[in-house]
Amino acid sequence: MAETNSFPCEPPQLFNVYVHLLKRHKKDLTSGAFRSLVAHRGLHCCQNKDCWVIAALMAYLTLAVCLLLGHQTFAKNDAPCQLSKWNNGYDTFIRRHVRHGTPTSLDQNEWENYIKNNGGCVRPTQSFLDPKDLDRVRDVCTSRGGKAHMDNLCISKQPFTFVTVRSEMGTCSIRSIRQETKHLILACEVLSNQCLPVHFEGNPDSSKPNNNARGCQDSQSRDHASSFKMTWLWLLSALLVGLFIYSY
Numbered sequence: 001m002a003e004t005n006s007f008p009c010e011p012p013q014l015f016n017v018y019v020h021l022l023k024r025h026k027k028d029l030t031s032g033a034f035r036s037l038v039a040h041r042g043l044h045c046c047q048n049k050d051c052w053v054i055a056a057l058m059a060y061l062t063l064a065v066c067l068l069l070g071h072q073t074f075a076k077n078d079a080p081c082q083l084s085k086w087n088n089g090y091d092t093f094i095r096r097h098v099r100h101g102t103p104t105s106l107d108q109n110e111w112e113n114y115i116k117n118n119g120g121c122v123r124p125t126q127s128f129l130d131p132k133d134l135d136r137v138r139d140v141c142t143s144r145g146g147k148a149h150m151d152n153l154c155i156s157k158q159p160f161t162f163v164t165v166r167s168e169m170g171t172c173s174i175r176s177i178r179q180e181t182k183h184l185i186l187a188c189e190v191l192s193n194q195c196l197p198v199h200f201e202g203n204p205d206s207s208k209p210n211n212n213a214r215g216c217q218d219s220q221s222r223d224h225a226s227s228f229k230m231t232w233l234w235l236l237s238a239l240l241v242g243l244f245i246y247s248y
Contacts, residue, residue: 077152077189080216081141084189089198093186097200098137102128102163106177111165121172127164127180127200136160141188141195143215149185153201154216155209156184183208188216 077085086092099118103110120126129137137160139145146154159181166175185207187199195217 076187080146080148080152080154080188081190081195082152084191084198086189086198087191089187089189090191090196093197093199094134096123097127098129098131098134100131106163106179108174108177111177112167112172112174115165115167115174116172121167121170124169125164125166125202127162127202129160129162129184133160137184137186137197140184140186141197141216143217146186146188146216147209147211147213148216148218149207149209149213152187152189153185154188155203155207156186157209158183160184182206 077083101114103114115121115126136145136156136158140154140156145158146156149155160183161179161181162184164176164178164180166177167173168175182203183206185201185203186197187201188195189198190196191198
């Protein structure tokens with residue numbers, strides 16, 4: 001006896017099946033269970049051209065939603081001084097890199113005790129700027145003190161002197177302590193209407209600013225179309241989701 005298809009193949013019914021799956025697994029759209037159900041229920045019932053068109057549309061919808069969620073979660077700005085997606089970015093930057101009370105020497109024991117007592121064992125490489133330089137550090141994210149480097153990064157016009165400590169994760173055993181003088185490379189984003197540093201980027205190649213580059217904050221005035229490369233995907237996905245859920 002031929003197997004009875006428990007999921008009708010007319011497009012409206014298939015449409016409802018996918019909406020049901022999307023709702024049921026909305027908290028884990030990439031789960032194996034979701035993919036298996038989609039594959040089983042979609043491919044099992046698709047026996048005609050119209051059904052395959054709807055199935056392909058549903059597959060696109062699932063992929064679009066996943067891409068949208070991933071983009072919103074992990075994407076970084078593609079130019080300096082754009083609105084930050086990380087509300088605590090500046091505070092975290094200050095807490096990690098512009099601390100008061102850091103050792104004033106390069107003594108290994110002092111630094112090991114300092115890192116142990118300040119919860120730094122989970123970060124094997126740490127760079128510490130002099131708190132007296134805070135205003136200069138903030139200026140890197142302006143056109144006075146910084147040049148656009150790449151993505152959301154700016155590079156300081158002037159070199160800074162800072163201490164870089166490398167330690168063993170977990171044990172805090174010091175591997176090296178080195179005083180460096182380099183141009184700072186910082187991620188700069190807008191928080192509370194100010195362009196502020198939110199991330200310290202290493203400069204292993206001792207890069208220097210390009211004199212022909214824009215000022216860090218000048219890049220804010222450029223066309224932001226590239227910042228919204230996925231806007232069309234967001235809008236189309238939202239429209240499809242709205243129509244599908246409304247019809248359901």
